[in-house]
Amino acid sequence: MSLYAGRFAGRTAIVTGGASGLGKAVAARIVAEGGRVALWDLDADKLATARTEIRATHVEALDVADAGAVEAAAAATHAALGPVDILICAAGITGATAPVHDYPIDSWQRVIDINVNGLFYCNRAVVPLLLANGYGRIVNVASVAGKEGNPNASAYSASKAAVIGFTKSLGKELAGKCGPGGIVANAITPATFESPILEQLPQSQVDYMRGKIPMGRLGEVDESAAMICFMASDECSFTTASTFDTSGGRTTF
Template sequence: MLNEEVNRLFDLGDRVALVTGGSRGLGLEIARGLAGAGAAVAITARRSRWLEPAAAELRELGANCRAFAGDVSDPADATRLVAATIAELGGLDVLVNNAGITWGAPVTEYPVEKWWEVLDVNATGTFLMSQAAARHMLERGRGSIVNVASVAGLKGSEEGRLDAIAYTASKGAILALTRDLAVKWAPRGVRVNAIAPSFFPTRLTEGVLAARGERLAAEIPLGRLGRPGEIMGAAIFLASDASSYVTGQTIVVDGGLTIR
């Protein structure tokens, strides 16, 4: 009976989840985890050629999966992605805002057009997708939004270590957005939380890890970078009834990096 009670807490068998940036990296890992917990999953990316291999992989694992191409920083696309998920899968219970980009240069040389490009996808995209999903969730009186931020939004970085000021600013904005939406929507049954990973080997981090991976790993108390599978647990927790009394919080998955 205890096993059944615990399993029920984490069971997503009656839920529909939408994961942006779900075609690879941490987004695909999160989609895999949510599907493994029983959720029907929709994944999005800007390009169809990235989506189909990921969707095929999830279906081979037994997932009920849909894939939709779209730009989360475009208001019409954000609305369309949510509507397509609801139409194809019958609802929307969980939104994971994972889509993100970065661009690196010293602050004094950072082009303003790149600043806006990163902010548009990372911060504005998170806002637009949350806005579109909340219209459905608030009407139903339940839902969970999980925003993938970063430890970059929690702490500064010396020059030359992580020269990606727009990325840092966007992730800090996501954390503030998470807290404010959590307060606004809690009375209507919608929870909003965040996950702040440190360094995981993905396409987004390949440049910085190629240049400074060993140094960065040495700064982490656990002595290593994140591994595949180490993000999905936090996402399943925040998506499920196991976190039914948790909102406005950030789960830091960083091997202890931010406690130093």
Template structure:
């Protein structure tokens, strides 16, 4: 895989899990990587804070690659027992955060005539995990946003795609309801959870020059779980 010379990638949620694996994989390919995270990373960032996102854009200037990995699982509870505050928090981080980052950084990519955006969705966006209505719905919104933006800027040289993993062994899933994780593993033909490095390889490909005729698409990485 090749990337533009002196390419810069910004990865949210880059201090751990899939984000950290993406940072390592892209850096090993010669891409200059900046990680942004609320818990560490090169830049401290709350992706749901519009002023913080705009401030980061003003500090960094144009980037070539944006990988939106910041996210939360949210409440693991029946929909009727999910509080509105928990619902809103899940959407603020997973959906608003992705929207704010794209809104801040994509325009400069368009002006430059080249860019890659990869948004982290989930197989739950397609299947709908029971007792995870907020998470499933928020990741479905990420998929719809990706499809819309990909079509909107399809002729600009900027490609926008999403990745939809099944359960992955990340710190974010360390506090996920064990019943949810067990269900995911039962539904996965490979009968295991994914590893962050496996997701990072797919993300790195989507960020490269190797991809030129795909935008607004969703790439499953689910150990065979995906059915459509």
């Protein structure tokens, strides 16, 4: 049982990329701590499995890069579950591993479509629900790559830098909108952690990123999930437009 049983009692969260990896781990913890969760993901089969495994209340199979589909999913989720309190944007892809002069244009476009445009669409669609509710916690999943840049990962690095900048802007827009601690928006910047997303990368790239971490190991998904759940809780009430680091010492700013 979670150390924080009941922390999310009465709260409803939308988790994108919720069928696997970090999104699924966060959703499972929110449910274990008393909350209701709507999982959004592209993979309908994984969604069905995740819904059963973590007892999610609602699921939506969609491509977050489709603005219309995101708007529809937000409306359907609100209709099914009522007021929404939390948005966690964990959907993302790594893209190709290649130097800029050889980087495939289609891979660049897909990374930007999902990691930047898709995250924007999700925030744009859900923020009005939070404002109507008078309360909200937004967590956008970025990466240390957005702070430092990883060679041969220009699209991913650029996309995660965009997530950081976007979240800083959004957090300042929403600060004080619904009173003290009403709606806050922050980003998390994990270093590489054990996750299905690593299957998209060659081992040489994984080894490079592990070598940059002073602790000498990859992170564990539960370590970042724990940080996100703090960021998504009532306890995170006086920090907004900021980044929370889970990088094993790789970044300290």
